[in-house]
Amino acid sequence: xxxxxxxxxxxxxxxVVLLTxxxxxxxxxxxxxxxxxxxxxxxxxxxVLDVGRSGTLAELARARADLAVLALPPGELCAGLExxxxxxxxxxxxxGSGLDAALARQLRELAARAGLHLLGPNSSGLQNPRxxxxxxxxxxxxxxxxxxxxxxxxxxxxxxxxxxxxxGIGFSSVVAIGPYPAVDLAECLMYLxxxxxxxxxxxxLEGLEAARPFMSALRxxxxxxxxxxxxxxxxQDGQRAAQTHSGVLAGRDEVFDAALRRAGAVRVNASxxxxxxxxCLGALGRSGRPVERGLALVSNGGGPAVLAADWAERVGLRxxxxxxxAAEGSAESYxxxxxxxxxxxxxxxxxxxxxxxxxSPATDCAQALLALRPELEKPLxxxxxxxxxxxxxxxxxxxxxxxxxxxPEAAVGALAHVAAYHRNQHLLxxxxxxxxxxxxxxxxxxxLLIDTVLAxxxxxxSEMESKALLAAxxxxxxxxxxxxSAHEAMMIAAQLGYPVALKLDSHSGVxxxxxxxxxxxxxxxxxVRDGFERLLRQVxxxxxxxxxxxxxxxxxxxxxxxxELHIGLIHEPPFGPVIVFGAGGTMVELIDDCxxxxxxxxxxxxxxxxxxxxVAATLGPWRGAPAIQMEALEALLMRVSEMACELPxxxxxxxxxxxxxxxxxxxxxxxxxxxxxxxxxxQPTYRHLAIRPFPAQLxxxxxxxxxxxxxxxxxxxxxxxxxxxxxxxLSPESRYNRFAATLTELPPRLLARFTLxxxxxxxxxxxxxxxxxxxPEQIAGVARYTTHPDxxxxxxxxxxxxxxxxxxxxxxxxEALFAVAREQGLERLDGLVLKHNQAMLKLVRALGFSVEPCxxxxxxxxxxxxx
Numbered sequence: 001x002x003x004x005x006x007x008x009x010x011x012x013x014x015x016v017v018l019l020t021x022x023x024x025x026x027x028x029x030x031x032x033x034x035x036x037x038x039x040x041x042x043x044x045x046x047x048v049l050d051v052g053r054s055g056t057l058a059e060l061a062r063a064r065a066d067l068a069v070l071a072l073p074p075g076e077l078c079a080g081l082e083x084x085x086x087x088x089x090x091x092x093x094x095x096g097s098g099l100d101a102a103l104a105r106q107l108r109e110l111a112a113r114a115g116l117h118l119l120g121p122n123s124s125g126l127q128n129p130r131x132x133x134x135x136x137x138x139x140x141x142x143x144x145x146x147x148x149x150x151x152x153x154x155x156x157x158x159x160x161x162x163x164x165x166x167x168g169i170g171f172s173s174v175v176a177i178g179p180y181p182a183v184d185l186a187e188c189l190m191y192l193x194x195x196x197x198x199x200x201x202x203x204x205l206e207g208l209e210a211a212r213p214f215m216s217a218l219r220x221x222x223x224x225x226x227x228x229x230x231x232x233x234x235x236q237d238g239q240r241a242a243q244t245h246s247g248v249l250a251g252r253d254e255v256f257d258a259a260l261r262r263a264g265a266v267r268v269n270a271s272x273x274x275x276x277x278x279x280c281l282g283a284l285g286r287s288g289r290p291v292e293r294g295l296a297l298v299s300n301g302g303g304p305a306v307l308a309a310d311w312a313e314r315v316g317l318r319x320x321x322x323x324x325x326a327a328e329g330s331a332e333s334y335x336x337x338x339x340x341x342x343x344x345x346x347x348x349x350x351x352x353x354x355x356x357x358x359x360s361p362a363t364d365c366a367q368a369l370l371a372l373r374p375e376l377e378k379p380l381x382x383x384x385x386x387x388x389x390x391x392x393x394x395x396x397x398x399x400x401x402x403x404x405x406x407x408p409e410a411a412v413g414a415l416a417h418v419a420a421y422h423r424n425q426h427l428l429x430x431x432x433x434x435x436x437x438x439x440x441x442x443x444x445x446x447x448l449l450i451d452t453v454l455a456x457x458x459x460x461x462s463e464m465e466s467k468a469l470l471a472a473x474x475x476x477x478x479x480x481x482x483x484x485s486a487h488e489a490m491m492i493a494a495q496l497g498y499p500v501a502l503k504l505d506s507h508s509g510v511x512x513x514x515x516x517x518x519x520x521x522x523x524x525x526x527x528v529r530d531g532f533e534r535l536l537r538q539v540x541x542x543x544x545x546x547x548x549x550x551x552x553x554x555x556x557x558x559x560x561x562x563x564e565l566h567i568g569l570i571h572e573p574p575f576g577p578v579i580v581f582g583a584g585g586t587m588v589e590l591i592d593d594c595x596x597x598x599x600x601x602x603x604x605x606x607x608x609x610x611x612x613x614x615v616a617a618t619l620g621p622w623r624g625a626p627a628i629q630m631e632a633l634e635a636l637l638m639r640v641s642e643m644a645c646e647l648p649x650x651x652x653x654x655x656x657x658x659x660x661x662x663x664x665x666x667x668x669x670x671x672x673x674x675x676x677x678x679x680x681x682x683q684p685t686y687r688h689l690a691i692r693p694f695p696a697q698l699x700x701x702x703x704x705x706x707x708x709x710x711x712x713x714x715x716x717x718x719x720x721x722x723x724x725x726x727x728x729x730l731s732p733e734s735r736y737n738r739f740a741a742t743l744t745e746l747p748p749r750l751l752a753r754f755t756l757x758x759x760x761x762x763x764x765x766x767x768x769x770x771x772x773x774x775x776p777e778q779i780a781g782v783a784r785y786t787t788h789p790d791x792x793x794x795x796x797x798x799x800x801x802x803x804x805x806x807x808x809x810x811x812x813x814x815e816a817l818f819a820v821a822r823e824q825g826l827e828r829l830d831g832l833v834l835k836h837n838q839a840m841l842k843l844v845r846a847l848g849f850s851v852e853p854c855x856x857x858x859x860x861x862x863x864x865x866x867x
Contacts, residue, residue: 005190005191005194005195006117006788006789007091007117007183007187007188007190007191008066008191009066009067009090009091009117010066010067010090010091010093010117010119010126010183011126011128011173011175011188011191012128012130012131012173012195013044013065013066013067013091013128013131013133014043014044014045014066015044015045015046015047015064015065015066015067016037016042016044016045016046016047016065016066016067016068016069016133016135017046017047017048017049017064017065017067017068017069017084017087017089018030018033018034018037018046018047018048018049018068018069018071019049019051019068019069019070019071019072019080019083019084020033020034020048020049020050020051020071020072021050021051021052021072022050022052023050026071027071027072027073029071029095029096029137030071030072032137033069033071033095033125033135033137034048034071036134036135036136036137036141037069037133037134037135039134039140039141040132040134040141041132042131042132042133043131043132043133044066044131044133045065047065051072051076051079051080051083064087064088064089065089065090066089066090066091067089067090067091067092067093067135068080068084068087068089068091068092068093069092069093069095069135070084070092070093070094070095070120071095074096074099074103077094077099077103077107077121078106078107078110081094081107081110081111081114081116081118082110082114084114084116085110085111085113085114085115085116089116090116090117091116091117091118091119092111092116092117092118092119092120093118093119093120093123093125093126093135094107094118094119094120094121094123095120095123095124095125095135095136095137096120096121096122096123097122097124097154097178098122099121099122099180101180103121104121104122104179104180105180107120107121107182108180108182111182112182112790117182117183117789118182118183119175119177119181119182119183120178120181120182121178121180121182122178122179122180122181123154123176123177123178123181124136124137124138124154124155124157124158124176124178125137125138125154125176126173126174126175126176127141127142127171127173127174128172128173128174129141129142129143129144129145129170129171129172129174130144130172130197136174136176137154137158138154138157138158138161138174138176139158139161139162142161142164142170142171142174143169143170143171144170144171144172145169145170145171145172146170146172146197146198146199146200146282147164147169147170147171147172147198147199147200147201147202147278147282148171148172148173148174148175148192148195148198148200148201148202149161149171149173149174149175149201149202149203149204150175150177150185150188150189150192150201150202150203150204151175151176151177151203151204151205152176152177152178152179152185152204152205152206152207153176153204153206153232154176154178156204156232156271157174157176157204159271160202160204160271160274160275161174163271163275164275168395168398169275169278169279172192172195172197172198172199173192173195173197173198175188184213184214185203185205185214185217186213186214186216186217186218187217187789189201189203189214189217189218189220189221189227190217190220190221192221193217193220193221193223193224193225193749193752193753194224194749194750194753196749198225199225199226199282200225200226200227200228200278200281200282201221201225201226201227201228202227202228202229202230202274202278203218203227203228203229203230203265204229204230204231204232205229205230205231205232206231206232206233207233208574209574210574211259211574211575211576211690212687212689212690212692212758212760213761215259215262215263215575215690215691215758216692216758216760216761218260218263218264218265219262219263219264219428219691219756219758220752220753220756220757220758221265222263222264222265222424222425222428223264223425223428223717223752223756224748224749224752224753225749226266226278226281226282226421227263227264227265227266228265228266228267228268228274228277228278228281228417229260229265229266229267229268230267230268230269230270230271230274231253231256231267252572254594254596255570255572255575255578255596256575257596258578258596258597258598259575259598259690260424261423261424261427261597262424262427262428262597262598262690262691263424263428264421264424264425264427264428265424266281266417266420266421266424267420268417273410273413273414273417276405276410276411276413276414277413277414277417277418279398279403279414280381280403280414280415280417280418281414281417281418281421283379283401283402283403291348291349291379291415291418291419291422292348292419292422292423293316293317293318293348293419294317294318294320294344294346294347294348294349295312295317295318295319295320295347295348295349295350295351295412295415296319296320296321296322296323296341296344296347296349296350296351297309297319297321297322297323297350297351297353298323298325298334298337298338298341298350298351298352298353299322299323299324299325299329299352299353299354299355300324300325300326300328300329300334300353300354300355300357300360300365301324301326301329301353301355301357302324303355304353304354304355304383304385304408305322305324305353305408307408307409308351308353308383308408308409308411308412309322311408311409311412311413312412312416315412315413315416316416316419317412317415317416317419320344320346320347321341321344321347323337323340323341325337325360328357328359328360329354329357329360329365330360330364330365331361331364331365331367331368332368334352334354334365334368334369335368335369335371335372337352338350338352338369338372338376338380339372339375342376342377342378342380347378348378348379348419349378349379349380349381349415349418350378350379350380350381351380351381351382351383351408351411351412351415352369352380352381352382352383353382353383353385353408353411354366354382354383354384354385354390354393355385355386356385356386356388356389356390361389362384362386362388362389362390362392362393363389363392363393363396365393366382366384366393366396366397367396369382369397369402370396370397370400370402373400373401373402379415379418380402381402381403381404381405381411381414381415382394382397382402382403382404382405382411383404383405383406383407383408383410383411384397384404384406385406385407385408394406426604427605427608428717428756429717429718429756430602430604430605431693431694431716431717432600432601432602432605432641432693432694433600433693433694433695433696434600434642434645434646434686434693434696435642435645435646435696436601436602436603436635436638436639436641436642438474438635438638438639439474441472441473441474441639441642441646442472442473443472443646445472446469446472446473446643446646446647447647449465449468449469449472450469450647450649450674453465453674454649454674454676458507458674459651459673459674459675459676460507460671460672460673460674461671461672461673461674462505462507463480463503463505463552463669463670463671464480464481464482464505464552465672466653466670466671466672467480467667467670469643469670469672470639470655470667470670473639473640473642473643474639475636475639475640475655475667476664476665476666476667477666477667477668477670478554478555478557478666478667478668479496479554479555480552480553480554481496481552481553481554482505482550482551482552482553483502483532483551483552483553484550485532486528486529486532486533487529489502489528489529489531489532489551489553490525490528490529492553493522493525493528493553494525496553496554496555497555498522498523498524499520499521499522499523499555499556500522500528500553500554500555500556501518501519501520501521501522501553501554501555501556502518502519502522502528502531502532502535502551502552502553503517503518503519503551503552503554503669504517504518504535504539504549504550504551505549505550505551505552506546506548506549506550507548508546508547508548510543510546512669513586514542515538515539515542515543515546516535516538516539516541516542517535517538517539517542518535519531519534519535520556521556528553532551535551536549536551554668557659557666557668558659558661559659561624561625561626561661561662562659562660562661563615563618563619563625563628563659563660563661564583564584564585564656564657564658564659565581565582565583565584565615565633565656565657565658565659565660565665566580566581566582566583566584566585566588566593566654566655566656566657566658567579567580567581567584567636567637567640567655567656567658568580568581568652568653568654568655568656569640569643569644569650569652569653570651570652571650571651571652571675574690575598575690576598576688576689576690577598577599577644577650577688577689578596578597578598578599579596579597579598579599579601579609579637579640579641579644580594580595580596581594581595581596581597581609581610581613581637582594582595582613582614582615583613583614583615584656584657584658585656585657588656593613593614593615594613595609595610595612595613596609597609598689598690598691599640599641599644599645599689599691599693600641600642600644600645600689600691600693600694601637601638601640601641602638603634603638606633606634606637606638606641607630607634609637610630610633610634610637619633619660625661625662626661626662627662628660628661628662628665629660629661629662629663629664629665632660632664632665633660633665636658636665636667640653640655644689645686645689645693648675648685648688649674649675650672650673650674650675651673651674651675652671652672652673653670653671653672653673654669654670654671654672655667655669655670656668656669656670656671657669691758692758692759692760693759694714694716694759695714695759695820696713698712698713698714698765698816698820699711699712699713700712700816702767702809702812702813702816704804704807704808704809705806705807705808706807708769708804708807709769710767710768710769710780710781710804710809711767711768711769712765712766712767712768712812712813712816713765713766713768714759714763714764714765714766715754715755715757715764715765715766715782715784716755717755717756718755719755719766719779720751720752720754720755722766722768722777722778722779723746723751723754723755723779723782724745724746724751725778725779726778726779726782726799726801727743727744727745727746728744728745729801729802729803730799730801730802731802734799734802736834737834737836737837737840738797738799740834740859740860754784760787760824761786761787762784762785762786762787763784763785763817763820763821763824764782764783764784765782765783765784765813765816765817765820766779766781766782767779767780767781767782767804767809767812767813768780769804778801779801780800780801780803780804780809781798781799781800781801781804781809781810781813782798782799782813783796783797783798783799783810783813783814783816783817784796784797784817785797785817785821785826785829787824787826788830792825792826792827792828793826793827793828793829793830794821794826794828794829794830795829795830795831795832796814796817796829796830796831797831798810798813798814798840798843800813805839810843811843811846811847814843814847815847817829818865818867821867822867826867827866827867828864828865828866828867829849829864829865829867830862830863830864831844831849831862831863831864832854832857832860832861832862832863833851833860833861833863834859834860834861835859835860835861841861841863844863844865847865848865849863849864849865850863850864850865851863852864
């Protein structure tokens, strides 16, 4: 099946024109590009065009091609790009390096006006080995295969390709993006997600300008096929200015890890492990059986097995069994040991290790495992150490689809990436709404509080304001009242009940504990009176320049069995808000226990976040204390997620300590920092989030003409089976009218594409119906759009089950889709309808679409509607 993505002419062109100067006057870059293009047979048509030759535009237009490669001096690039547009090319590659941002912007604008997809202008080029296309400066054409590679660095990409040849890896696409790109990583990922020739994807990136489109594309690609990411530049230069513990604890690299987990991708930390992980993921990643942490080992010697076990502990795998066959390990003993270990309930995968010993022939032992392969139910990896016969055995095993490695560390590390892939796929499936199923917060009160603070030109909330904001989201807090004198402090303490705490209240941003600004467990009025004056003296001595000093009174929270936790929020460009969780207390930065997750959260994601923190080990029964109320902690994290979604002005937040025990939890202290009005919108649009929440607000009832009622909502990842059932239940005619093919079911990549969407670039609205109260939900119809690269128009599609035809459902679905598209700022919807599909043509005309012939597809009609 071909890929009809808009980038197909760029990344898999059927015709290429090289725009250059006359022979003898070409740049060295043009000569090298021409040499690379002609070094191997290209399946399409290759034309070399002298941009300076005379001739009419009609003559030049004969060179029309999918891809124009501009091998021209910098001063001629703009003219060359305009020429490519005039002669009808569909995409452009500008190879080279060193072009500045201003020229790059000018070229991007010219390409956009001409409707051209532009790779470059600082790109090392692209390769498509299947087509025999090498339009790059990356070296010889890579071997063909199923791995695609995208990189922001041409130099690193060239090195990776050279290393891949030694690993026997083949490629479907190789693309070097470069700085100041027009077509970026996100757009290339979208293409590869639907490319039938790509089975796995490797992405190298150095940085991101916009997280939302990248995350959207990465989530779609990772849902369709394994994606590995190599990120360079792990630390941001300079010290981050932070006013909360959360901001100090969380760094850019940890946030990037959290984003990758949520996208379903896997991060590798070094180029040396990249292709080992890719090889293992390609063989095991899309298998039906997930790999978690249980690993069984079989070896013909203790040393390799111990080395593998040590490495497994280091990368987070658990060795469930270690079967030492001793030095005389025979082929038969290998076969029986692997067969037995496969039966263990606690084992997810088996690693067979072989040392090159004379009494244990490498080839015979490998043949025994090859014969066993048809009956294997769980993944098998092998490590045949050494060269000679061992290298031959590795080749045979790898050719049969059994991942084979030279060292125990490489084998175990690759399996750890497979385990991470399966864990992250569970996170990818979670698409929570901005508001959880918990009782709704007081959004109006929270926004009024923020507006009041910003109107006073402040960005740091007082403790009382911070706790009031938490209380608006139903987060339990200790009561906090401000005292203007020692006498007031005594009166407040008497009402709250002893013992109490006195705390510094200041808008200066200083932490209370840093200036001796906390007094705890004051038992009576005398202690409060004396403590009030003592606290002011301590603060003035510790911070003589501090002016706005106030005091608050709080009741002491019970702490006998409570665990001190820290829950926070940071704003980390380009990913936006990030939720932080770990151990709390006064030594929070010293303990450095920091797990992170991107909002929005649901209960599953909240539990996963808790389990990643080191403090999780203390939350069950621990040292005589009963387990904490885990449901309350999960609910608190979901409340913080609601705040992150609904309050885009939040920049940093600390809730520390949170005291948690078997009775529940309470926030003892809180510190919140806002952005200024210029930095953040005053109302939530969810554009500040890297992952857009599920649009629960779209749900509504759709009554049909015959009295049946459907429920409208956006598609979810778990709708895949329902969508497959809808397609299977269609008549052959209805199926062909929708898909222009005779398929009887949707292939997995299309199911992934249709059900895992970002609700911004794509939208799919389902009409769901139940035949009876106990009957399962079925999809009666679905309407969707996918935004075009211009961001102003989109392609739509509509499908209604045969049993619901003629009930007005198609019109209702399309009207709902129009409303969503207008809200997203789209100006036009386009679509292709088979010319024989008269029912659909009648419907779109009634909805106000124009209907025109389609030049490229004569069997179709192009339909368009202005919104």
